[in-house]
Amino acid sequence: MKAIVIFFALVAVVSCSDECYRDVVATCSNTLSKQQGVLTQCDAKYGAIENLEGDLQRFANSLLYRSFDFLLMATHYGNYIKNRAGFEKLFRGLSDDLWDDGINTIKYMTKRGARMNFNNIASELEQEKPSLELFELQAIGRALDIEKKLAKDAFDLHKAASGHKNDHHDPEVAHHLEEKFMEKHRDAIRTLAGHAKDLSSLLDGPDASLGLYLFDDYLQK
Known part of the structure; x- marks a missing residue:
């Protein structure tokens, strides 16, 4: 039996x-x-990773692209003319964080059997003309907009992976976004929003030059 x-x-x-x-x-x-050695189906793909692959590629490319944006801003404020070491530190830190996020997204894709395509770039990035010659307050405002846009992209990807789009339900992708991206960028958005508010108040005071100097000194700590 x-x-x-x-x-x-x-x-x-x-x-x-x-x-x-x-x-x-x-x-x-x-x-x-x-x-x-043809074993085309013996890969690490499962769930809806194949349907989410293009969205993940665009997201990773956006992270890397914006990392270079912040790096150029850091270079701009670190030159001998501007000499704003605090702003250089701020934007270099944002650049490093986005670079790490982009690389980690690519590593995650390969763990799930997906491939990275560096030519799969969001249309708005291809059409955008970067403007890096910014005053300090405008630079923080632009950084805040960038972080919010990346957070929205992550939310859209999470929504698709959570089953709100046909054939895209993949809880493991949604979990990865929650664990590795969303909390960290929530804090970055809150920090930049606070910087924008504080610097705006200082520049509105009786001595804007001194306020800007003190704010840059604060960012260096």
């Missing part, structure tokens, strides 16, 4: 086997395929 149960269990496993099993069987029974 026990042997019969085991037999039917094995039959069930074979009958319910996925595409990788059939690829292996076909490869082992075909000399040409065996030589070429």
